[in-house]
Amino acid sequence: MAAFDAVIVGAGHNALVCALYLAKAGRRILVLERSAEIGGALRSAELTLPGFVHDLYATNVGQFAVSPAYRDFAPEFAAAGLEFLSNPYPYATALDGGRAIRVYKDQALTEREIAAVSADDAAAWRELVGLFKRTAPQFLPLFFTPMPSAAALLRAAGLLGASPRSAWALRRIVKDTPRAFVDRRFAADETKALLMPWAYHMDFGPDVPGGATFAFVAGLSGHLRGLSVAKGGAGAITSALRRIALSLGAQIRTSSEVKSIRIERGRAAGVTLAGGETIDADCIVASVTPKLLFGGLVADEHLPPAFRRRIGAYRYGPATFVVHLALDRPLEWRAAADLAQFNYVHLCGGTDDIARTYADSLAGRLPERPVLVVSQTTPVDPSRAPPGKHVARIHVRTVPSVIAGDAAGAIDARSWKDAAEPYAERLLDLVAAQAPNLRSAILARRIVAPPEIELDNPNLVGGDCVSGSHHLDQNFARRPLRGWSRYATPIRGLYMTGAATWPGGGVHGGSGYLLAQTLLRRS
Amino acid sequence: MFTRVEGLKRVLDLFDGVPVMVTVGACWVEWDALRPSDGNFALKTLGSGSSVGLGVALALPKRKVVILDGDGAVLMNMNGVATVGQMQPKNLIHIVFDNKVYEASGCIRTATSFNADLVAVAKGLGIKSAHRVATPEAFESQVRAAFASDGPHFIVAETKLSEGDSTFAYARLEETDNKHRFMRFLEKVEGRKLREDAIDVKTSLR
8 A cells, every 4th residue: 555645746725725625534645845835826925124025926815715625624724813804995907197997895986986987887887797796606616616517517507597698698708808808898998907907917918719707707806805815925825724734634745856756557656756765655646737747747658649749738828027015105106095005006008008018928028018916915914014014016917938029129138137127127117107106115126037936936837827828728628638627637546736727827726626526536 | 874863853952042054955954844943044055054153153142053064065165164263153053964975966975075074174273162973872962062061163973865855946035034034033032133224023924
């Protein structure tokens, strides 16, 4: 008998969620993490000054608060001290000319804000909110349903049965491009600029089909539920997961790099670590992105050639660039004093600007005015900084992984090592145009460019922070590949989890949860 | 010959409130598992142990300060040991695990596997209390003696290669975090501000 029922390679949150369910069912679990820190893309650290806690990657973690894992382990998470915080000011878009348009949790306030630019848009917004409220209870659970499956089909049928009109509208949203989605409903550029960035948080340029789903779901749930952060840092979720996993008897080893997955007679038999140590297990769960798993941890010779070819074509999205800021005081936005309270302020220009940024990112050019997500976390969670001080983050969607040029023609550097500083200056200029006190408020900053992201976490290939494009050909029943969307692989006993598997990127533990259900049902 | 873990386990009780500078590699992984604490500072630059440890020891003269080092690291920055010999910090304990190879980079042999003698080096640089130990019992008694008397102390422990995995992937983005936590650990155990301009930080955020 092998020493472990399951060895889990990688300690991202999906891996840990999977470990929780398996350990609770009495399975002997070992989690092996290559890095010195667990958490993958769900970590926080004092990156700038002492006492200033920054979320490295994921920060808006509200999905986790409504996930099955959180529901099923609610008492344990509470005992671990995990808390989610939100405020009445979810998101806004800062517009050219020092104006802004804001989405409050309060619906009447939001409608009034939109009515100020267009009365028709306010009505259309109300209609969209209605559609979300009517359909969300049916379709949100789809994200925690295996894909494809009879259960998913039943849910879709239930949606159709409950309201054919709503179902039809949803069906169109699933296929729509972000541009078509907003143009179909809204007249004013301002209103459109509220939802377009949400599709771009993934890698949906305005004209990519399928992006409307993200604009609709993230935009509307952000409006109605608010954006949530984890008290003390996104890493608090990771710490809680670790604590619960250990208390259930799972073992976690850090700085333990798996070099290969041992396959005997077509079946995964164990892992070999970088130092040569071998560990046997009845089943291996790889929370490793396809590029590193297949042809990396699993040698090509074990894979059917057709599968190897298809998985080799798995596509990563453009990169992310982040500037973490420690601030002496809140930003003073020209548009409105209360903008400093908003969890996310998007700076994105209009639809055509986003389209240009997308084309530039794909072509290797540094975008002239990229989509900026300015996260202001301290108004929601003051524990992230010493009293009276603040943290903020400029999260750039998107930049190229490899620089071929600069769309603005100003930066000559072709390596991120040399381009990171001047590019950060460009971003600060863009924000300072809206919040003039930005530079004088900065106590310290930390720039994280794509190569550093990939170095920190090799699963974020090229600095793609969601581990693979979420375009329609790689989502739903096609994540990561059609025929392999239910966590199994061509190797018996080897399973995949993580953001590259359904339901994809984001902090919800959906993939870890669904895989655990599958494994527990099988044995 | 014995393993680092065998030796360190015997003296763990001495380390309450003790700041420990640790060379990265398997040594860090093992120590951080034995004593998980914000008081562990990862020395990412090979050989910086003697220099960083000296600074901490001079700043906190009433507190024992320990460096967990490797032979390869000491050889990489021997001038730090010379400065320790010059400054004579009474509270500094420099433990060097001598496995005679650069273990984390493919076990290339170091000078100690040929002719170099680190105890003689330390003595030559002015550290009178320099000792070599080859058994866990001797390691324990030498470390206990070092904690109980004025130094500086320099202990070369002849250890075996790691039994497990010797690779180490440092979480680079957490480097600064490690520094901030370490500073906070020092301020907490000392019960005072260490820097005039230090920001008033809370004791624990996570």
